Amino acid sequence: MRILSKIKCLLTGKSSFDEIEDFLLSNDFGVDFTSSILTEMKENKINSHNLMEAFKDKVEAIVSAVDSSMRINNIPPTVYLFVGSNGSGKTTTIAKIANKLKKNGKSVLVVAGDTFRAGAIEQLSEWADRIQVPVVKQALGSDPASVIYDGLDSGIVRKVDFILIDTSGRVETKKNLIGELKKIYSVISKKIERVPDEILLVLDAYIGQNALSQIDIFKEAVPITGIVLSKFDGSASGGIVLPIIQQYGIPVKLMGTGEGIEDIEAFSCEKYLKKLV
Ligand SMILES: Nc1nc2c(ncn2[C@@H]2O[C@H](COP(=O)(O)OP(=O)(O)OP(=O)(O)O)[C@@H](O)[C@H]2O)c(=O)[nH]1
Ligand SMILES: [Mg+2]
Known part of the structure; x- marks a missing residue:
């Protein structure tokens, strides 16, 4: 699923914000992430030119808040x-x-x-x-x-x-x-x-x-x-x-x-x- 190209299409195709919101929610991105993207789109902080960067930055900020490495005990097993x-x-x-x-x-x-x-x-x-x-x-x-x-x-x-x-x-x-x-x-x-x-x-x-x-x-x-x-x-x-x-x-x-x-x-x-x- 090429999520970003789809959003870009929606943005450039003059789809309504509601359609973009529905798309993100139906792809399980959740209310918090979706509303933060939508707010910035409405404020024109996110547009079709910087969509990729903005999306990446937001995802990175969420993912990097937790440690995804596997724990290994000092003494086996x-x-x-x-x-x-x-x-x-x-x-x-x-x-x-x-x-x-x-x-x-x-x-x-x-x-x-x-x-x-x-x-x-x-x-x-x-x-x-x-x-x-x-x-x-x-x-x-x-x-x-x-x-x-x-x-x-x-x-x-x-x-x-x-x-x-x-x-x-x-x-x-x-x-x-x-x-x-x-x-x-x-x-x-x-x-x-x-x-x-x-x-x-x-x-x-x-x-x-x-x-x-x-x-x-x-x-x-x-x-x-x-x-x-x-x-x-x-x-x-x-x-x-x-x-x-x-x-x-x-x-x-x-x-x-x-x-x-x-x-x-x-x-x-x-x-x-x-x-x-
Ligand atoms: N395509 C794909 N299939 C997977 C993946 N992981 C598991 N499967 C398939 O999903 C099915 C169920 O996998 P299992 O490992 O038996 O699942 P389980 O949780 O142990 O299931 P139970 O023992 O019944 O509780 C199998 O057919 C696996 O081959 C994956 O990452 N990708
Ligand atoms: Mg099993």
């Missing part, structure tokens, strides 16, 4: 917990990150904490086999907190650099989901004597505004430290990155750019703007 609703891309993201870390010479262990969905354990195990990293798993239906405890134990004994923990996005009710994640968070924190280094909420870029309600649900359970915006390879506008940062102060840390194992990128303002422009 660094522990990343992945949460997100069903089908958002958690398991694939874990495989991609494990692969990347391994290629960078780090040792990684993955934990099949989604014991709820049939096929979830096999899916993670297959990825782990392909990229040659150990996986800790138990039978379908086991207590996820117990698998995760074992995973941490095993990772600590093996002295791995990173432990990546998968969780279920599909628990019977929201209450159960929150309860389960709270328990997982508490088990991890007790075991490693600190909070997980990252709690990454994986959001499908296509869900647009619904991303905000997902954040509301998951942050009831765990303190989210970053967002992975998956499926940012198709026609999703990605405008949602701005309201996520503006309303929640949560950085987007990674972008999923395809179904392949290499298809993940660290979030940067530059890459993000490239996608928008």
Whole structure:
């Protein structure tokens, strides 16, 4: 989606401000960003000549207010917990990150904490086999907190650099989901004597505004430290990155750019703007 060329067309084509506003809002840029752009357009501070620069400056100011780098603990293992609703891309993201870390010479262990969905354990195990990293798993239906405890134990004994923990996005009710994640968070924190280094909420870029309600649900359970915006390879506008940062102060840390194992990128303002422009 070439957001800026579309706005430029709207500007030069003498479209009404309402049309530009509708366009920005329907592409998930959020009320704050949209009204700030609109105000400056009305005051003629933003016009078709400086649109690109002004847009970039505004995006940069928002994105640079948060730290989008991944936290690494001084003493290994660094522990990343992945949460997100069903089908958002958690398991694939874990495989991609494990692969990347391994290629960078780090040792990684993955934990099949989604014991709820049939096929979830096999899916993670297959990825782990392909990229040659150990996986800790138990039978379908086991207590996820117990698998995760074992995973941490095993990772600590093996002295791995990173432990990546998968969780279920599909628990019977929201209450159960929150309860389960709270328990997982508490088990991890007790075991490693600190909070997980990252709690990454994986959001499908296509869900647009619904991303905000997902954040509301998951942050009831765990303190989210970053967002992975998956499926940012198709026609999703990605405008949602701005309201996520503006309303929640949560950085987007990674972008999923395809179904392949290499298809993940660290979030940067530059890459993000490239996608928008
Ligand atoms: N195009 C594209 N597809 C992706 C990306 N990330 C994940 N997918 C696809 O999205 C689908 C769901 O991904 P999973 O990793 O299984 O999602 P999940 O969150 O683990 O799902 P559950 O285990 O059911 O909760 C799969 O078909 C993935 O290949 C991405 O960045 N781009
Ligand atoms: Mg999964």
